[in-house]
Amino acid sequence: MLQDKKILLPDHVGSRIASDLKRLKFDVTVLKDREWTELSPRIKVLSLSDYNQDGILLIDINGTLILDLNDSSPRGWGGYIKKIASKYKETFLLQIAGYGDADMINYFDEDGRRIEPRAALKLPVGATVSRVADAFNIRHVLPFSSLHKYQRSDSIWANEYTTPLEDYSRGFASRQCDFLPAFIRYDCANGDVEEINPAQTPDVVVDPIDFGDDWSEPLKNEDRQKLEAYIKAISHLGEVMDFINFRVGSQDNIIELRDKGFKKGIVFEAPRRSLMRAARWEIFDDLLIGNFMKTSLVGKWPQSRLYPDFTPYVSKYADNGLAKSPEEIHEYFQQYSKRAPFEFFRHRLENSIASIVRTNLDTRSPLYQVAQKSWWFAKQKLPM
Numbered sequence: 268m269l270q271d272k273k274i275l276l277p278d279h280v281g282s283r284i285a286s287d288l289k290r291l292k293f294d295v296t297v298l299k300d301r302e303w304t305e306l307s308p309r310i311k312v313l314s315l316s317d318y319n320q321d322g323i324l325l326i327d328i329n330g331t332l333i334l335d336l337n338d339s340s341p342r343g344w345g346g347y348i349k350k351i352a353s354k355y356k357e358t359f360l361l362q363i364a365g366y367g368d369a370d371m372i373n374y375f376d377e378d379g380r381r382i383e384p385r386a387a388l389k390l391p392v393g394a395t396v397s398r399v400a401d402a403f404n405i406r407h408v409l410p411f412s413s414l415h416k417y418q419r420s421d422s423i424w425a426n427e428y429t430t431p432l433e434d435y436s437r438g439f440a441s442r443q444c445d446f447l448p449a450f451i452r453y454d455c456a457n458g459d460v461e462e463i464n465p466a467q468t469p470d471v472v473v474d475p476i477d478f479g480d481d482w483s484e485p486l487k488n489e490d491r492q493k494l495e496a497y498i499k500a501i502s503h504l505g506e507v508m509d510f511i512n513f514r515v516g517s518q519d520n521i522i523e524l525r526d527k528g529f530k531k532g533i534v535f536e537a538p539r540r541s542l543m544r545a546a547r548w549e550i551f552d553d554l555l556i557g558n559f560m561k562t563s564l565v566g567k568w569p570q571s572r573l574y575p576d577f578t579p580y581v582s583k584y585a586d587n588g589l590a591k592s593p594e595e596i597h598e599y600f601q602q603y604s605k606r607a608p609f610e611f612f613r614h615r616l617e618n619s620i621a622s623i624v625r626t627n628l629d630t631r632s633p634l635y636q637v638a639q640k641s642w643w644f645a646k647q648k649l650p651m
Contacts, residue, residue, distance in 0.1 A: 269293065275304075277314045277322030280602045281589040300606055301347070303327070317342040318603040319579065320587040325351060331455040334403065336362035337412055338369065343607055343614035349403050357458065360405040363412040364396050365430035371555040371573060372428065375563040386428035390636065391438025393446065400444040410435040410449040418473045421482070422559040475559070480538035485516030490543055495522050497546045501585045502592050507576040508532050515539050531566030533577065552582035569626035
């Protein structure tokens with residue numbers, strides 16, 4: 268259906284998506300960072316890519332600026348975005364928000380007890396949204412990129428942690444930004460706002476077998492070999508943990524990463540078909556955020572759990588960035604650093620400080636919430 272359309276992509280190191288689509292004969296254009304591209308006399312776009320394989324899109328429609336952060340955060344681009352936004356009278360922020368279920372939250376401890384996610388706190392979403400909007404001097408904000416439901420019978424448990432539409436504005440307290448409904452039509456010529464009010468998607472439960480996922484199906488010998496090759500190719504994993512166990516069809520399939528014992532590792536429990544597709548196509552992040560795969564942490568892990576030593580190295584740098592060895596990882600970050608050296612250095616420094624907080628403080632604790640509020644206060648007061 269999209270074969271005759273032009274596809275615009277961020278300029279990511281590795282060019283995984285662009286290369287795959289071009290091989291399938293799609294018409295692909297990669298947008299250079301920080302360069303406006305005119306799509307029509309009244310519409311132009313600017314793309315920003317980052318080392319987390321995320322893309323930020325700025326859209327100018329007839330003099331109205333839409334800042335589409337998707338599920339990203341500005342990794343070194345904050346000051347640049349704020350500078351552009353300051354030139355516009357009408358600005359919109361589109362960014363993922365919510366209690367926090369749009370990530371990997373299906374965690375268990377070594378005894379098989381579910382680890383309650385931070386989303387269970389149901390902290391006021393509007394407070395976070397308004398802090399981000401104020402940091403970039405944005406005029407309008409609305410719920411975006413997180414209005415989903417879980418439908419598989421092995422993931423519907425996560426619906427308890429999704430964010431009802433009426434909760435997105437709870438705690439919103441901006442002096443310069445207003446909160447708009449989620450589904451609107453906005454006229455960039457005269458500023459008129461019209462609510463669309465689409466029908467709500469019905470609640471349905473789908474059996475995993477409809478996707479080919481039979482939880483009782485074990486791995487085959489060739490499956491185990493492919494999984495081992497996939498995991499061991501990512502060298503960083505062997506530096507930070509001893510093993511990864513894929514429990515499939517109630518059978519353990521242990522991949523040893525070090526010879527020092529089994530003190531620290533991960534147990535992933537997943538259905539065979541989805542697991543092998545994720546490994547074969549190198550899209551492991553789909554398993555994580557689907558929240559039907561169960562993840563148990565063995566040994567001592569930081570409060571941030573799979574961050575920063577598993578998720579980014581597997582799903583971001585390796586799967587999408589094609590960087591697996593230490594040399595490839597070094598070159599990967601060098602390429603992003605060269606695009607904006609000062610901004611990159613400053614962000615990495617800030618991120619190191621934030622990582623210390625995330626790895627040592629329980630994200631559900633009041634102290635973490637104080638630290639988070641202080642962080643955004645500093646963002647608003649200091650040059651980004």
